[in-house]
Amino acid sequence: MFCSTTQYEKKGINCLLGNAAGQECSSQCSCPSTPPQCAPGVSLVLDGCGCCRVCAKQMGELCTEKDVCDPHKGLNCDFGAPINRRIGVCTARDGATCVFGGMVYKSGESFQSSCKYQCTCLDGALGCVPLCSMDIRLPSPDCPMPRRVKVPGKCCEEWECDSPNRHSFMGSALAAYREEETYGPDPSMMRENCLVQTTEWSACSKTCGLGISTRVTNDNRECRLEKQTRLCMVRPCESQLEQSIRKGKKCIRTPRLSKPMKFEISGCTTTKSYRPKFCGVCLDGRCCTPHRTTTLPMEFKCPDGQVMKKHMMFIKSCACHHNCPGENDIFESMYYKKMMGDMA
DSSP, X not given: OOOOHHHHHHHTHHHHHHXXXXXXXXXXXXXXXXXXXXXXXXXXXXXXXXXXXXXXXXXXXXXXXXXXXXXXXXXXXXXXXXXXOOOEEEEEOSOOOEEETTXXXXXXXXXXXXXXXXXXXXXXXXXXXXXSOOOOOOOBTTBSEEEEXXXXXXXXXXXXXEOOOTTSHHHHHHHHOOSSOEEOOOGGGEETTEEOOEEOOOOOSOSSSSEEEEEEEOOSTTOOOEEEEEEEOSSOTTOOGGGGSOTTOSEEOSXXXXXXXXXXXXXEEESSOBOOBOOOEESSSOEEEEEEEEEEEEEEEOTTSOEEEEEEEEEEEEEEESOOOOTTOTTGGGOOOOOBSOOO
């Protein structure tokens, strides 16, 4: 049931309440074959009936018991009064505000810091996701020197093919530079009509807690560029690793947990326990980041019984250095430090 403009003008909120009543939970689930594609920064969650995956409602949007507000942003559905009202508005639970660019934002409030980033305030902390495509274009015979260029009138940069003179200084300099180096070209990686190339994994998007690492490859049957992701954890948050530094030492480089642990993501936990290595800390201003890693498959079991399969980075060794990302940098996920020895 949907209200026309005329119906809404006559009935107002009662018309919306009719819609909400028609969206109550039924005894049988009827879900689309594929989950919806949510906008950047919007969580994909189970509806209030525990039935289908939907895009969570955001701050200020209308909500019902079925159409839930985004729990990852601390939002809840405020039904107001009377208590039998079936439709509400997504509001933020009490939390610390954020200050950015001279503006104050409430906990749970989303905004665009620029045309390139969508940000959300969550209890005093800012998190941002890019609105522009973060794809990487690998060199190919028809485009040996791809590069991003600023297009007049557009916010996001676009790829352009450049073919500089190999013998010029600028040509050789550009040919040597890549934001993410590639493994190749390697004659042993040649397949029929395809030169297989794979970038190195990017740095973990978080310096503590569970984050994401990405790479780009064309190592598939169609020889098509695709982005691959894996979970990563450089170190647990609030781990107090400084206390483990031995007397006379300035760093603890690659500590291992003394007891097995399970990883958790969005309420789902791994079916197995692990005893991973993490990157430590230093007392002299250096930071420790992954140097050699491997990638392993993992299974997560969710409260609703669903099983998710994810790949995750496991650390073999870390390096401690002065090339650290800036403190309180909300775009810290853009920080890149090369990790070696992981082709998996």
